[in-house]
Amino acid sequence: MYEFAVTPAVTQLRRPGVIITEVARGSLGEELELEPNDRIVKVNGRPVRDYLDFRFQTAGETELVFQVKKANGETHEIEFDRDESEDLGLMFEQIVPRQCANECLFCFCKGNPDDARPSLFVRDEDIRLSFLYGNYTTLSSITEDEMKRIIEQRLSPQYVSVHATDLKTRAYLLGVDEARADISQKLERLLAADIEIHAQIVLCPEINDGTILEQTLRDLAAHYPKIVSTAIVPVALTRYNTDERLSRVTPEFCRRTITQVENLQDEFRTTLGVTFAFLGDEIYLKAGAEIPTREHYGNYPQIEDGVGMIRSFLEQFQTVFDSAATKDRRTEAVDLARQFFKNVRTRPEARVPARLEGATTTLDFPSGRLFGTILTGEMFAPILTEQIERFNRMSGSALTVVAVPNTYFGGDVSVAGLLSGRDLLAVSGSVVGDFVIIPRVTIKSDEPIFIDGMSYEEVKSGFPVPVFDLDTDGLIKLLQN
Numbered sequence: 001m002y003e004f005a006v007t008p009a010v011t012q013l014r015r016p017g018v019i020i021t022e023v024a025r026g027s028l029g030e031e032l033e034l035e036p037n038d039r040i041v042k043v044n045g046r047p048v049r050d051y052l053d054f055r056f057q058t059a060g061e062t063e064l065v066f067q068v069k070k071a072n073g074e075t076h077e078i079e080f081d082r083d084e085s086e087d088l089g090l091m092f093e094q095i096v097p098r099q100c101a102n103e104c105l106f107c108f109c110k111g112n113p114d115d116a117r118p119s120l121f122v123r124d125e126d127i128r129l130s131f132l133y134g135n136y137t138t139l140s141s142i143t144e145d146e147m148k149r150i151i152e153q154r155l156s157p158q159y160v161s162v163h164a165t166d167l168k169t170r171a172y173l174l175g176v177d178e179a180r181a182d183i184s185q186k187l188e189r190l191l192a193a194d195i196e197i198h199a200q201i202v203l204c205p206e207i208n209d210g211t212i213l214e215q216t217l218r219d220l221a222a223h224y225p226k227i228v229s230t231a232i233v234p235v236a237l238t239r240y241n242t243d244e245r246l247s248r249v250t251p252e253f254c255r256r257t258i259t260q261v262e263n264l265q266d267e268f269r270t271t272l273g274v275t276f277a278f279l280g281d282e283i284y285l286k287a288g289a290e291i292p293t294r295e296h297y298g299n300y301p302q303i304e305d306g307v308g309m310i311r312s313f314l315e316q317f318q319t320v321f322d323s324a325a326t327k328d329r330r331t332e333a334v335d336l337a338r339q340f341f342k343n344v345r346t347r348p349e350a351r352v353p354a355r356l357e358g359a360t361t362t363l364d365f366p367s368g369r370l371f372g373t374i375l376t377g378e379m380f381a382p383i384l385t386e387q388i389e390r391f392n393r394m395s396g397s398a399l400t401v402v403a404v405p406n407t408y409f410g411g412d413v414s415v416a417g418l419l420s421g422r423d424l425l426a427v428s429g430s431v432v433g434d435f436v437i438i439p440r441v442t443i444k445s446d447e448p449i450f451i452d453g454m455s456y457e458e459v460k461s462g463f464p465v466p467v468f469d470l471d472t473d474g475l476i477k478l479l480q481n
């Protein structure tokens with residue numbers, strides 16, 4: 001099974017060079033007669049494995065020699081000078097992720113329905129993607145070359161799934177032997193080389209909670225500031241996770257965890273000056289507890305892991321109310337001025353259309369009142385509903401939030417990002433108003449399809465009104481209009 005998973009990745013890693021996919025018009029790359037499908041094999045005599053290598057080996061270099069392999073197999077060298085800040089105008093092929101050699105109890109791949117998008121079955125464990133996109137790796141199968149590469153190319157920070165510093169527990173969770181699970185020396189080596197680490201703990205009731213959790217947090221905090229932060233996120237089990245060793249995260253479990261971690265957070269704030277250990281938003285929501293303040297999250301070091309997203313959303317949403325208040329003050333000032341200059345005729349204010357853009361549709365609204373439906377996951381729906389109701393009262397709009405149950409994955413899955421096309425269509429009968437907004441995160445970033453493979457067009461055609469996909473920024477912008 002691992003052979004199948006690992007072989008393509010290793011082949012990709014060893015394939016010499018990186019392929020150019022685009023050359024910008026008028027760029028230095030075009031002047032050098034570089035073309036799509038050319039493969040840059042070496043830069044200044046050093047082999048190139050991917051675009052990170054290319055970036056590293058060209059950074060700051062003004063005298064360059066590229067060894068280029070053309071699509072027809074011919075190889076030639078290009079020698080040139082450039083200004084330090086001059087961009088080559090080249091785009092490269094994506095990095096093909098290296099895959100893991102673990103068998104984690106809670107692996108998301110085991111929770112996928114059989115017909116999920118193939119990319120959801122990719123068990124990526126790649127230090128390059130960790131550096132570029134914040135993907136977590138366990139470091140359990142990292143090679144010596146990769147260790148050297150992190151240090152030499154300063155691929156910092158790295159995001160590491162630690163789960164537990166107790167070796168037996170970590171090995172049990174990763175489904176590997178203790179020798180492989182033991183990353184203490186690797187971590188020490190990275191930290192000694194000043195590579196920053198953001199750690200993650202996937203919290204599994206009765207496995208790595210309680211005293212194991214406390215010990216893990218203390219062990220990690222001992223390396224602050226090189227270990228910058230730790231995210232504690234609850235294990236999410238779909239209806240396909242049937243492993244009896246795993247228990248579901250309950251509201252009571254979340255309340256206990258909050259109490260336990262709050263004590264440690266207080267201690268870390270006193271000793272380290274930062275919260276250091278952050279609980280995932282889902283834990284607060286499940287517990288029915290208040291979301292911590294803006295200050296709690298500092299600079300939101302693990303927001304991509306669902307830690308602080310809700311606080312950040314509430315902060316962004318507040319700007320809608322603040323800008324409305326500013327507009328009101330402006331309107332009051334204008335009214336006063338008009339009263340003062342009663343005899344001066346004023347032009348009626350122009351109604352500026354607000355523009356809402358979906359992937360393929362555009363709809364113009366008069367500014368002001370909005371009448372439509374916003375779909376989101378069950379977890380976030382109560383928070384969004386509260387804010388939207390406040391917005392409706394303020395603006396006279398009639399927006400409705402509909403919580404969409406996730407029947408595709410089932411189980412504990414209630415986040416918006418994992419809603420399928422079928423889940424969205426299942427609530428089409430609840431839509432009211434002139435339009436429906438769906439979370440943009442439900443659509444694959446490079447292709448208009450949903451997690452279940454349903455196309456965006458198919459979903460759109462199932463709704464009685466136009467469908468628009470917005471991210472948080474887009475939604476805030478719409479409301480501010």
Ligand code: SF4
Pocket residue numbers: 100101102103104106107108109122123124125138174
């Ligand atoms: S490391 Fe990640 S991808 Fe690999 S088995 Fe564990 S959870 Fe799955």
